[in-house]
Amino acid sequence: xxxxxxxxxxxxxxxxxxxxxxxxxxxxxxxxxxxxxxxxxxxxxxxxxxxxxxxxxxxxxxxxxxxxxxxxxxxxxxxxxxxxxxxxxxxxxxxxxxxxxxxxxxxxxxxxxxxxxxxxxxxxxxxxxxxxxxxxxxxxxxxxxxxxxxxxxxxxxxxxxxxxxxxxxxxxxxxxxxxxxxxxxxxxxxxxxxxxxxxxxxxxxxx
Numbered sequence: 001x002x003x004x005x006x007x008x009x010x011x012x013x014x015x016x017x018x019x020x021x022x023x024x025x026x027x028x029x030x031x032x033x034x035x036x037x038x039x040x041x042x043x044x045x046x047x048x049x050x051x052x053x054x055x056x057x058x059x060x061x062x063x064x065x066x067x068x069x070x071x072x073x074x075x076x077x078x079x080x081x082x083x084x085x086x087x088x089x090x091x092x093x094x095x096x097x098x099x100x101x102x103x104x105x106x107x108x109x110x111x112x113x114x115x116x117x118x119x120x121x122x123x124x125x126x127x128x129x130x131x132x133x134x135x136x137x138x139x140x141x142x143x144x145x146x147x148x149x150x151x152x153x154x155x156x157x158x159x160x161x162x163x164x165x166x167x168x169x170x171x172x173x174x175x176x177x178x179x180x181x182x183x184x185x186x187x188x189x190x191x192x193x194x195x196x197x198x199x200x201x202x203x204x205x206x207x
Contacts, residue, residue, distance in 0.1 A: 048156050055152040056145055065141035072130070072137040079130035080123065083116035169207065176204035 056062050092108040180200045186192035 048153065051152050051156045052149055055148050059148055061144055062148055065144040068137050069134075069141050072134040076127070076130040076134050079126040082123070083119045085116075086112075086114040088112045088114075173204065173207050176200065176207055180204050 088111070090110045090112070092110075180197070183192060183197040183200050187194050187197050
């Protein structure tokens with residue numbers, strides 16, 4: 001009778017221990033650094049904000065999106081610029097430097113200034129097109145950042161859940177090892193059946 005009561009208490013304790021370990025491990029979703037995992041440094045949790053900041057600043061796709069936005073803004077500035085004026089100065093019938101004047105020929109000079117007129121009627125459409133392209137590039141960049149943020153969030157919580165599962169498995173295995181040791185001692189003392197030891201060993205191996 002004492003043996004049966006002890007076995008029943010052990011069987012009832014297993015679900016309670018599993019629930020306690022799950023609650024304790026799930027109370028924090030911070031991801032430890034490599035130094036913490038190896039036990040070589042102070043504990044430091046990697047927050048979701050750290051992961052998002054790193055992904056949005058260091059990921060190649062985010063950098064490419066920012067470069068495209070900068071290029072579109074530069075194109076917008078170029079589209080809104082006015083054409084360069086052209087200034088020319090021509091001289092005819094002028095003597096060579098240091099030479100005598102040419103007799104019977106008067107020196108003629110002409111100054112010309114030209115301002116491109118195409119800017120007056122092409123600047124508006126160019127600016128409108130550049131603005132539309134800039135908005136499209138900014139929308140694409142925003143979508144890229146959203147996709148990166150979603151991927152980083154899934155990876156973060158997936159890793160956190162995996163860590164919780166590993167912690168639960170290790171703690172449960174350690175507890176089952178203690179149960180196996182306890183039952184083995186009782187079997188050796190002759191106060192417990194060997195079937196209980198086999199069942200706990202099977203449960204430990206399954207875990």
